[in-house]
Amino acid sequence: MSPLDPRAEFSHDELQLATRNHGLPLEALRYDVTPPGLHYLLIHWDIPAVDPGSWTLEVGGEVERPRSLSLADIRARPAVTSQVTFECAGNGRAQLSPRPISQPWLVEAVGSAEWTGTPLRGVLEEAGVRDDAVEILFSGLDHGIENGVEQDYERSLEVADAMRDDVLLAYEMNGQPLLPQHGYPARLIVPGWYGMAHVKWLARVTALREPFRGYQQSTAYMLLESENDPGVPVTRMLPRSLMVPPGMPDFMSRERFLDRQPCVIEGRAWSGYGSITSVDVSTDGGETWDPAALGPPMGPWAWRSWSWEWEVPSPGRHALCSRAADDAGNEQPTEVRWNLKGYANNVVQRVPVTVR
Amino acid sequence: MSPLDPRAEFSHDELQLATRNHGLPLEALRYDVTPPGLHYLLIHWDIPAVDPGSWTLEVGGEVERPRSLSLADIRARPAVTSQVTFECAGNGRAQLSPRPISQPWLVEAVGSAEWTGTPLRGVLEEAGVRDDAVEILFSGLDHGIENGVEQDYERSLEVADAMRDDVLLAYEMNGQPLLPQHGYPARLIVPGWYGMAHVKWLARVTALREPFRGYQQSTAYMLLESENDPGVPVTRMLPRSLMVPPGMPDFMSRERFLDRQPCVIEGRAWSGYGSITSVDVSTDGGETWDPAALGPPMGPWAWRSWSWEWEVPSPGRHALCSRAADDAGNEQPTEVRWNLKGYANNVVQRVPVTVR
Numbered sequence: 001m002s003p004l005d006p007r008a009e010f011s012h013d014e015l016q017l018a019t020r021n022h023g024l025p026l027e028a029l030r031y032d033v034t035p036p037g038l039h040y041l042l043i044h045w046d047i048p049a050v051d052p053g054s055w056t057l058e059v060g061g062e063v064e065r066p067r068s069l070s071l072a073d074i075r076a077r078p079a080v081t082s083q084v085t086f087e088c089a090g091n092g093r094a095q096l097s098p099r100p101i102s103q104p105w106l107v108e109a110v111g112s113a114e115w116t117g118t119p120l121r122g123v124l125e126e127a128g129v130r131d132d133a134v135e136i137l138f139s140g141l142d143h144g145i146e147n148g149v150e151q152d153y154e155r156s157l158e159v160a161d162a163m164r165d166d167v168l169l170a171y172e173m174n175g176q177p178l179l180p181q182h183g184y185p186a187r188l189i190v191p192g193w194y195g196m197a198h199v200k201w202l203a204r205v206t207a208l209r210e211p212f213r214g215y216q217q218s219t220a221y222m223l224l225e226s227e228n229d230p231g232v233p234v235t236r237m238l239p240r241s242l243m244v245p246p247g248m249p250d251f252m253s254r255e256r257f258l259d260r261q262p263c264v265i266e267g268r269a270w271s272g273y274g275s276i277t278s279v280d281v282s283t284d285g286g287e288t289w290d291p292a293a294l295g296p297p298m299g300p301w302a303w304r305s306w307s308w309e310w311e312v313p314s315p316g317r318h319a320l321c322s323r324a325a326d327d328a329g330n331e332q333p334t335e336v337r338w339n340l341k342g343y344a345n346n347v348v349q350r351v352p353v354t355v356r
Numbered sequence: 357m358s359p360l361d362p363r364a365e366f367s368h369d370e371l372q373l374a375t376r377n378h379g380l381p382l383e384a385l386r387y388d389v390t391p392p393g394l395h396y397l398l399i400h401w402d403i404p405a406v407d408p409g410s411w412t413l414e415v416g417g418e419v420e421r422p423r424s425l426s427l428a429d430i431r432a433r434p435a436v437t438s439q440v441t442f443e444c445a446g447n448g449r450a451q452l453s454p455r456p457i458s459q460p461w462l463v464e465a466v467g468s469a470e471w472t473g474t475p476l477r478g479v480l481e482e483a484g485v486r487d488d489a490v491e492i493l494f495s496g497l498d499h500g501i502e503n504g505v506e507q508d509y510e511r512s513l514e515v516a517d518a519m520r521d522d523v524l525l526a527y528e529m530n531g532q533p534l535l536p537q538h539g540y541p542a543r544l545i546v547p548g549w550y551g552m553a554h555v556k557w558l559a560r561v562t563a564l565r566e567p568f569r570g571y572q573q574s575t576a577y578m579l580l581e582s583e584n585d586p587g588v589p590v591t592r593m594l595p596r597s598l599m600v601p602p603g604m605p606d607f608m609s610r611e612r613f614l615d616r617q618p619c620v621i622e623g624r625a626w627s628g629y630g631s632i633t634s635v636d637v638s639t640d641g642g643e644t645w646d647p648a649a650l651g652p653p654m655g656p657w658a659w660r661s662w663s664w665e666w667e668v669p670s671p672g673r674h675a676l677c678s679r680a681a682d683d684a685g686n687e688q689p690t691e692v693r694w695n696l697k698g699y700a701n702n703v704v705q706r707v708p709v710t711v712r
Contacts, residue, residue: 007368008367008368008371009365009366009367009368010365010366010367010368010370010371011364011365011366012363012364012365012366013608013609013610014366014371015364015366015370015371015374015450015460015462016462016609016610017608017610018371018374018375019374019378019379019460019461019462019464020378020379020381020464021378022374022375022376022377022378023375023376025376025399025402025403025537027402027403027405028403028536028537030405031536035535035536035537036392036393036535037392037393037394037395037397037535037537038393038535038536038537039393041393043381044607045604045605045607046381046383046601046604046605047381047383047384049383049386094371101608102608104371104375105375106371106372106375108375108376143604144604144605144606144607145604145605145606145607145613146606146607146608147607147608150604179391179392179393179394180384180387180391180394181381181384181391181393181394182393245402248401248402248499248500248501248506249401249402249500249501250500250501250502251400251401251500251501251502251503252369252373252457252458252502252503253369253372254369254372254373257501
């Protein structure tokens with residue numbers, strides 16, 4: 001186990017990001033669907049100001065029939081609503097040592113919303129993606145500088161991934177128009193992938209003959225062992241489980257206190273590689289594990305609830321942990337797997353509690 | 357001027373709070389009414405889980421006719437909608453040196469929403485507050501430990517303050533039921549006061565014969581020069597102005613870059629003591645000031661927009677500042693006024709920009 005070092009100190013720049021972006025307060029894991037304002041947010045630059053009347057989505061590049069779609073055009077297309085859970089690729093970064101300096105997430109950069117949109121596939125088929133196209137590029141209206149590179153936020157998907165039935169051009173979240181901070185008027189939803197793929201404030205969808213090598217594709221969001229490592233792109237979410245911290249907290253330390261009586265520990269688990277097959281709970285920091293009961297699935301891309309009864313909490317301090325596994329054979333590790341930029345750290349959560 | 361020290365380091369405990377609670381991303385000052393999820397949040401413990409069907413508000417203590425009001429009872433009463441801007445009393449705390457350790461706000465702990473509710477006064481009048489009552493106590497459902505004291509969140513107002521026409525038992529924010537994190541199903545709104553007075557998740561309203569001396573009234577939220585200072589309670593908001601940072605940001609430093617062309621600087625200003633009478637802007641870190649144009653008032657308790665044209669931005673680095681004054685004679689200081697717990701720091705905002 002590698003719990004977060006409580007002596008860690010964070011920089012002014014990290015704090016500036018943390019006061020803007022925010023995670024899911026963990027007690028909000030209690031909601032099947034995350035209410036507005038509680039879903040995690042990671043916004044690289046500023047939230048763009050978009051006039052929905054003049055906004056269009058430009059579909060072009062290696063296509064037979066380039067087109068310009070208004071918001072009304074997109075809303076008039078076949079609509080699908082799907083609950084999709086996703087988390088920031090940097091979730092867990094602040095637990096790494098040495099710590100990569102970026103948005104300092106502990107474990108809370110997740111949310112699960114009902115997204116309504118039209119399948120991207122239909123839009124691409126009508127535009128007629130040419131056979132020589134290898135990737136589809138998604139360009140956002142958010143613009144700024146990162147590591148010296150001025151850029152629009154841009155990410156690509158291979159054509160086969162972009163053509164998946166469940167990839168959406170989404171314009172509603174939980175039955176309401178997207179909030180400004182979630183990509184209004186339209187964003188991409190790529191179920192199963194970390195958040196960087198779900199491009200917000202979409203402006204352009206462009207079929208490419210060559211793989212995209214832009215900053216957010218080839219420099220950021222790479223799993224690297226060192227500066228010289230060619231690396232592996234970050235794509236799908238490794239399994240993770242999080243619990244609603246039981247009892248009540250201390251304001252400043254967030255340490256939890258609970259009474260000496262049976263207690264049901266509840267949480268959520270998800271994976272971008274497949275279905276959750278098990279969640280185990282430990283009350284001794286990962287020495288011994290006991291299986292939790294899984295709730296009913298809420299769809300192929302939504303998190304799954306789990307619960308476990310702590311029958312005899314004994315007085316004193318305990319470290320509660322949960323560990324999820326998926327049907328693709330992935331399981332959460334009990335030790336942090338370090339990488340240079342702090343992505344995909346799905347180490348088991350550790351919740352210190354004191355039973356009184 | 358006392359800009360934030362960019363070498364400051366923040367503790368693990370401060371970061372834990374910052375990943376839960378969050379401020380207004382400053383570009384969202386562009387919205388007259390803050391959209392859901394962008395309003396600042398400061399939640400001492402956990403967001404309570406409330407069943408609206410069984411929830412009641414208990415009105416009691418030194419009253420002739422104690423009563424128990426359901427949510428339907430409250431919704432059936434005369435309704436008022438009012439835009440109210442408020443900020444956390446700890447806004448600006450992270451700029452103090454030495455820094456009080458609590459939620460580490462920089463400048464962004466503010467929001468401005470349309471609150472709908474029923475005037476508290478009518479409820480108190482129907483209950484019949486006895487002549488010997490001196491204060492009204494408001495008790496929330498949020499519960500936890502702070503500095504070793506286990507408690508419900510509780511704050512009081514003197515009877516005359518509680519009887520103000522504009523104090524609301526609010527159940528809607530921006531025309532929708534309160535979100536869980538904003539106090540569902542009902543909260544107090546005390547226009548002009550810092551956020552600690554706007555008690556969320558209200559459970560009880562109790563008329564008292566003696567002044568309330570609980571933790572959040574007499575230990576927290578006191579302006580203290582030292583540990584032995586009897587102190588002054590934090591009440592109304594001192595004037596503050598904030599600007600939408602112009603240009604575009606760097607991801608990590610949030611440093612702003614803009615082009616060498618005329619640029620309109622816009623922002624908002626508010627005060628809990630009266631109307632905003634002026635906002636001045638400086639491009640040289642507070643050496644010289646130029647008056648901004650004030651937009652129309654949007655109500656007695658809402659922030660006021662302002663704008664100023666920077667006609668000739670010269671290449672290089674500048675420190676943009678804005679300074680508000682109100683008709684009660686208060687003006688934002690250019691130097692931090694330190695206090696032990698870091699409340700009410702309304703020092704002028706300082707936005708470093710580079711003109712290219």
